[in-house]
Amino acid sequence: MSSVLYDAQGPRAKRRNVLFTVVFLVAAAAVLWWVITSLNDKDQLAWEKWKPFFSSTEAWTTYLWPGLQNTLKAAALSMVIAMPLGAVLGIARLSDHRWVRVPVSIVVEFFRAIPVLILMIFGVALYSEYTNVSSDDRPLYAVVTGLVLYNASVLAEIVRAGILSLPKGQSEAAMAIGLRKNQVMRFILLPQAVTVMLPAIVSQLVVIVKDTALGGAVLTFSELLASVGPMSGYYGANTIASFTIVALIYIAINFSLTTFASWLEGRLRRGKKSTGAVLPPAAVGGAESTGAGGAGGGIGL
Template sequence: MSGASVLFDSPGPRARIRNRIVTAVTVVLVLVVVWAVYSALESKGQLTAAKWEPFLTGNLWKTYVLPGVQGTLTAAAVSIVLAMLLGFLLGVGRLSHHNGIRRICSVIVEFFRAVPVLIMMIFAYFFYATYDLFPSKYLALAGVITGLTLYNGAVIAEIVRAGVNALPRGQSEAAEALGLQWGQIMRSILLPQAITSMLPVLVSQMVVVLKDTAIGYQITFVEMVRQGTNVGSSYGNYLPALIVIAILMICVNFALGVLATWIEGRLRRSKRGPEPMHVAPVTQGSFGAGAGGTI
């Protein structure tokens, strides 16, 4: 059995012909749908060159796009850092041997996972405004960061708990047999290994944080999607504006993925063992060479 057909039988001549026909029909249908959408948009005048010309001016980028990019990246960066810290604290707390700490962390995680992000943003926004905890200029930013941090911190806590529990139990048992405390085992043995395996999931959660910043428009937060709709309403080019915003979001998410791949590679290389020693082969004449004789 070949490696390509481990999970299923190799298709016969009739199955291959049928698969080619289905593929060809699917491609034709997709092309028809794309052409129909393009024709509808073209008839509305949304794809004409005049609709794209505003993006060639610096005024549009300075007034609309760049402030939205700055707001999105600022909120996402701060929320990711705080959510990581909160998530690791709650995740380790849920793994604690202390019953009280474990229950408190479990209640916090389950509560913030159940509450929608938008409700937490709105609550934080009005809470900060009522007690004047932040300047009015930063109220929306603080509300968005609070909502994203609490929700994603609870999600990351579950990721941490699952990553540590997925490790072989024999490692912690061996560490306990050596006399290490629970904190030492978690800090020196379990978490370093779990981070490497959790990295793809953590990157996916970072992308979620970045995209969820768009919800902040409900509390007047200036972010990319809101600014894209503002461009569309000002210049009458909603579709080109949203396409440009989508491309920018894709570029940022792709950069996050590349960064995570690089970090994962560095972590895996750093965990490799030392290079094996190269020992010269022993020949027959080498025995007794120190005594000046040969065998």
């Protein structure tokens, strides 16, 4: 059976694909066995290495929870600031006024081109030289600054692309009934573009959560991933166990974000469907008979 994308496989192609699949599965099983054996030889799979996370709450209250709080705080602040800022920059890039569009485009392209880690490092230097922010709060400020500058620029492009993806007839019809351009943007284009942009926006929010770990790696920001070092040292070099637990926490956070976004996107799409009342057959029949009677009376006259 053929399709637009590919032709149906012949007998030789099927045998070749089966052979490749078997070889890949054997190779993957061999690599997995080697990894498990190596970890077991180094006692990384011993129960003593995993016991602190299941037998008591000390590891959670002392290391994981404080780090998770800082991660969520930095991510939440960055999201709250970057999302409206990105929306404003994205709309400004669509402005008809060159004196607005060109400077905003330069700012967006500039911060999109710089790695977020460099922005964080510059943030530390900026707050150290020109502000009175304490050394304890400086890493948090630098992480949030770097994440906001970079992700606001990326979100600006997402907003711009989402608005441009809508049919031009939407704007033309709105202007034809007398709406001004700002009203078209607020009442017509943005509400429709939100549904289109939502998957990309959520992907960027996931990136924000993960990029907070850069602050712990370079700026001594005590976030979730940074808690692995002291926690592993305290519990006897249970590095694999610590990294595994931290990875599962990141997965849970990001999966929650994507699940909520999927639910919200479905709700928005359902809300945009027609909600007009459906007339019962009796009402339609009554209307037709009335119309027929009226037509007969007109003809008789």
